[in-house]
Amino acid sequence: MKRVEFILLMVIAVICLCLSLVTIVFARQNRRLQEAVQAQQAMINKGSLSQQVGTNLVREMATVAQTDEKMRQLLKDNGFNLTPQPEASPNP
Secondary structure (H helix, E strand, C coil): CCHHHHHHHHHHHHHHHHHHHHHHHHHHHHHHHHHHHHHHHHHHHHHHHHHHHHHHHHHHHHHHHCCCHHHHHHHHHCCCCCCCCCCCCCCC
16 A cells, blocks of 8 residues: 555545544534423423413303302403303204
């Protein structure tokens, strides 16, 4: 093997080693970013669940407020305006 061929092969080997190291670093960074995104998604899902619970709670309170004056006043004091629901008419 000639000296020029040896040097060329060594340069190629060093380049391959550097590219392998870069790939490992990028893979680790990608894993960290994926974990961060998953944590954010969990927070979003938790907030969505809390919003659903809150909506259902207010809906139930509004149902009770139709017959309970104190509940109606509590909802009104907190900015919820209740309108009476029309009675469901039976289908012919």
